[in-house]
Amino acid sequence: MKSFHPLDKVRVVLSHPSHPGNIGATARAMKTMGLNSLYLVNPRVFPDKDAEARAAGAWDILNSARVCVDLDEALSGTVLAAAVTARPRDLSHEVFDARRGARELLGHARQYPVALVFGTEMSGLTTLEVSKCQIVVHIPANPDYSSLNLASAVQVMAYELRMGLPELELLPPVAGIAADFNDIELLYRHLERVSVSSGFLDPLEPKRLMQRMRRLFARARLEKEEVNILRGILSAVEKRIQSQITSYK
Amino acid sequence: MKSFHPLDKVRVVLSHPSHPGNIGATARAMKTMGLNSLYLVNPRVFPDKDAEARAAGAWDILNSARVCVDLDEALSGTVLAAAVTARPRDLSHEVFDARRGARELLGHARQYPVALVFGTEMSGLTTLEVSKCQIVVHIPANPDYSSLNLASAVQVMAYELRMGLPELELLPPVAGIAADFNDIELLYRHLERVSVSSGFLDPLEPKRLMQRMRRLFARARLEKEEVNILRGILSAVEKRIQSQITSYK
Structure with missing residues (x-):
């Protein structure tokens, strides 16, 4: 990457977009505000003529778009991912409005890759997809008609990111080295394994x-060293439990 | 408590105040902004004539002040404690400026007790005291002369709390039931015990x-149910390790 402008570090991730026209319109919306990093998770049709037509000159963004097989691939390396959603959920993460969410993302984008994640046109993000994000961003809308078009939602968020730039200097620096998506996913797998082997979690009835745990650690914005410490404790515990199982044989 | 006004839920905690005059001036500063809950940790002299004189009519606050033996007692039952400090520290918690810190406290004070913690006049808060708080609040000041009087620091924070009241309706509600100081201290003790018994932590060389771990979980603003889950995992692990030790006998 040539420049270290915070907007360069913001990925716009479209999960399973159905209409190629929306992909083009998204590229255009991004370019108007200075964003350039587009990730497409399993798009129904791409590349496509409709996408090119609606991009209206933002072809560079379309051409450099990365097509991913799943959300994990699109979020790899990010330290903060925001699920943009219209409906608040039962066990949802921290909810920010568009303005405060943009500020939260920008604060991290000074140093690390971050992501704005948009769901499919008809049904939005799945619960599993939201659980891979650390925060939820909500675009305020008319409660009687809140159905924002996909590219319009991208436009509002891109606008708020741009508007937030002058405030960046006032934000406190991010302390420590942030853990990224991959580190944190490994932590969750490790924690789950120990929860099962200790007898706390029944894998046949994992409940929630x-x-x-994802929700808790998402709020904490884990640092690399913290993940290392937690995994160190889990490894020590695992070794003890393992040696016990062996001693029973 | 008769009323549920958020300012009623904000404790002003003075740790080891040396000058009784400052205690009186603090009571007065609090009353001017509508705060009323004063906690004194091990004051050098209290009650005292100087305190009464400087309180200038805020005697109700002085008379109902609670004297505590240590900071744990003063923070008992709170869900968020802010260490007000002039110096940022090495492994410090999240740092807020006075305005944003007041907002953070108010958000929780709608439902739960919170605390503003001020250190002793000469040397401020100790590292141990700061570690019992979840956030650090910094009052911006002239870098060439940042020595705010204790009661003046209380005045600024009380003012910001009052100023933040109209914004309260805009803040998102606090999700879940917050864990309080006592729950969280028990979690730390449990985590430390398992870190030792698993062999991860050498109690003779605990390092940091x-x-x-305090810093991590402070950022997360733990909920009661999350503490219960974490302690459940720790208990399950502990039982396994314990039965292993027994099986070796």
């Missing part, structure tokens, strides 16, 4: 344990 | 492990 891991969802709760 | 628990300080790091």
Whole structure:
């Protein structure tokens, strides 16, 4: 990457977009506000003529768009991912409005890749997809008609990111080295394994344990060293439990 | 408590105040902004004539002040405690300026007790005291002369709390039931015990492990149910390790 402008570090991730026209319109919306990093998770049709037509000159963004097989691939390396959603959920993460969400993302984008994640046109993001994000961003809308077009939602968020730039200097620096998506996913797998081997979690009836843990650690914005410490404790515990199982044989 | 006004839920905690005059001036500063809950941790002299004189009519606050033996007692039952400090520290918690810190406290004070913690006049808060708080609040000041009087610091924070009241309706509600100081201290003790029994932590050379864990979970603003889950996992792990030790006998 040539420049270190915070907007360069913001990925716009469209999960399973159905209409190629929306992909083009998204590229255009991004370019108007200075964003350039587009990730497409399993798009129904891409590349496509409709996408090119609606991009109206933002072809550079369209041409450099990365097509991913799943959300994990699109979020790899990010330290903060925001699920943009219209409906608040039961066990949802921290909810920010568009303005405060943009500020939260920008604060991290000074140093690390971050992501704005948009769901499919008809049904939005799945619960599993939201659980891979650390925050939820809500675009305020008319409660009687809140159905924002996909590219319009991208436009509002891109606008708020641009508007937030002058405030960046006032934000406190991010302390420590942030853990990224991949580190944190490994932590969750490790925690789940120990929860099972200790007998706390029944893998046949996991309930919402891991969802709760994801929600907790999402709020904390984990640092690399913290993940290392937590995994160190888990490894020590695992070794003890393992040696016990062996001693029973 | 008769009323549920958020300012009623904000404790002003003075740790080891040396000058009784400052206690009186603090009571007065609090009353001017509508605060009324004063906690004194091990004051050098109290009650005292100087305190009464400087309180200038805020005697109700002085008379109902609670004298505590240590900071744990003063923070008992709170869900968020802010260490007001002039110096940023090495492994410090999240740092807020006075305005944003007041907002953070008010958001929780709609439902739960919170605390503003001020250190002793000469040397401020100790590292141990700061580690019992979840956030650090910094009052911006002239870098060439940042020595705010204790009661003046209380005045600025009380003012910001009052100024933040109209914004309260815009803040998102606090999700879940917040864990309080006592729950969280028990979690730390449990985590430390398992870190030792698993062999991860050498109690003779603890380094900064628990300080790091305090910092992590402070940022997360733990909920009661999350503490219960974490302690459940720790208990399950502990039982396994214990039965292993027994099986070796």
